[in-house]
Amino acid sequence: MTNPPSLEAEALRLVASRYPHALGATLGGSAAQGRATPSSDLDVAVLLPDSDTSRREVIRHEGRPAEMFLHTVADLPEFFAWDRARRRGTVLFLYDQGVTLMDPHGHVSRARAQARAVLASGPPPLTPAEWERGRYLLTCFMDDLIDTQPADRYEQLSLADSTLREAAHLLTAHHSAWTGIGRWLPRRLLSADPERGKALLDGHQVVAERGDPAPLAAAVGQLLDLLGGPLREGYTQYWGE
Missing domain, CATH: 3.30.460.10 (Beta Polymerase, domain 2)
Structure with missing residues (x-):
């Protein structure tokens, strides 16, 4: 074209x-x-x-x-x-x-x-503190998304968006690839990792269309395993980081 x-x-x-x-x-x-x-x-x-x-x-x-x-x-x-x-x-x-x-x-x-x-x-690599914060945020978003009741659609959709954005940030960084926002987020995500990127995007679409967070949570879980696992207790953020 x-x-x-x-x-x-x-x-x-x-x-x-x-x-x-x-x-x-x-x-x-x-x-x-x-x-x-x-x-x-x-x-x-x-x-x-x-x-x-x-x-x-x-x-x-x-x-x-x-x-x-x-x-x-x-x-x-x-x-x-x-x-x-x-x-x-x-x-x-x-x-x-x-x-x-x-x-x-x-x-x-x-x-x-x-x-x-x-x-x-390529883009600059994330610092150790940035990796930890990203894992912590993505873990929190995933946990909250799973816990959200189906009737709370506004919250569910907001959490799905936050989850996708943070997952895209970490997955592109893992591949030392460029990220994006808006229409460029899915384009950059699929370019960096066609398989995992599609799983995240498909999971986000299922939340939007059917209110089911399970596929997105599963895709996020696989990504977190790739990056060292979920991060909850034990996370510390120092002032100025």
Whole structure:
């Protein structure tokens, strides 16, 4: 599946009209991957001269919302490091997998090479304290989910969401893989571990559709066994961790 050329042309018109001093631009997200729908927004990374200011803007152009990731050339390496530290790599993937809209001076090509090098290094590993906290939180969410009464659907659904998010955080970290939020959570989860990731997602779906937490709890139990087992009594969190 490919995008209609109009999306790239629309994004280029946006950059040209709103950021005429841009040094380069890339179209990413669903539009770059051929998954855009009529209501999809545009994710656009724009490189600016160092005299400008790095920022993030959400605007509307020609009736379509657009999320603009604006960085000066000097700021971009520092932002890439920050993007890696949070383990999602949002803008790193935008440059790595995006479609170049304009690159008159080669800045986008160099940024793409930098992004790919950072992505190849993977996200930073979790610290021992982060692993313990993650195991403890996931154990708590699983226990509470199992104990929730079927009539308490609001609580059950909230706990299922929290369980899935924490499980995805730990499973992707176990594989030294990138994580995500929103629609990118299942995509990153399945990419990191197709079998265990699908078990978690299927279990979450069963809670939502049938109110049965058993499959999700079973998938979480298998994940916790992989990471050293559930963590309850004996867990200690020190101030500042």
